[in-house]
Amino acid sequence: MADSQSSKSAPYATFSSFINFSNKLRDDGVPNRIDKTVFGAASGSVIYSTISALKSLDLIDENGIPSKQFVDFVNSSDEDRKQILRDILRVGYSSLWDSSIDLETATAGQFDEHLREIYDVKGSTVDKSAAFFISAANFAEVPLSSHLKARKPIASSSSSRKSSKQRKKNNGNEPKAESELPVQRPAPVKPLEHQLVDLMTEDDLDVDVKEAIWKLVQYLTAKRAKSSVFD
Incomplete structure (x- = not known):
């Protein structure tokens, strides 16, 4: 484990799910406990990932009790939410504001490495965690480098490159050698x-x-x- 902060997982919910849930609570009122029953008709995966994000950002405790900061965020206007979210991100991602990385000059590769090293994020979750932070930072008007804003999903980019190469090979009518046949790998569990x-x-x-x-x-x-x- 690279850092004490890696005992917390980085949020991997979609930022839109986080905002939609906050808007729902702004309309319905913030309950004294956040649990799956307050999500309405949301899917199980949305419920699970959003609750996980709230815990990661210290917006609810292990028992689902909302923090004052979360209540303030929910009840604020969209404009006022920006400053509150900036404060939330600074606490929830404290390692991103120390000397180890500069968000205003960092590349997407550096940011991904940071997520893996500090938060122990693995596989396709890197894309989800990165997407959440970048969307949240853009909403909160946190300065980010143009390289980071232009980050593309790793998984889809890799698949696209492989598909392109495969199409080029298949344009010829030559039979594939046995060594060129794709290796069947077990799907991640x-x-x-x-x-x-x-x-x-x-x-x-x-x-x-x-x-x-x-x-x-x-x-x-x-x-x-x-x-x-x-x-």
Whole structure:
């Protein structure tokens, strides 16, 4: 573990989900506890990732109790939210404001490396975590380098390059040598709690079953967070 801050995961929800949920609470009122029942008809994956983001940014505690800062953010106008969100980002991503990286000159590659090293972000989650921060920073008018603003998803870029090369090879009618055939690699496996969240979206599940699955998701999430502290 590279840094004490890596005991917290970087938010990987979509920023639009975060804002939409905040807007919903601005209309309906902020409850004294944030749990899955206040998300309305949102999907299980949106609920899980948004709650995870709120915890990562210290906007709710482990029991779902909202902080004063989150209540202030929710109840503020869109314009006033910008300054509050700047403060939230400085606390939630404190390592991005020390001497290790300069957001106004950093490249997308440097930013991705920082996420991997400090927050232990892996695989396709790098794209999601980077997208959340960049969108949040743009909303809050945090100065970012043009290189960082122009960041492209790693996974899709890699796939596009491979597809382009494959198309060029296939333009000729020569049969492929055995060594040129694509290697079949096993698909990455989602963490168990993510699989369980996807399962919760099934329409034929009873309420009791969904409650049991949600309790298991919370247990696995807490266990993962606890184990990362001691890594």
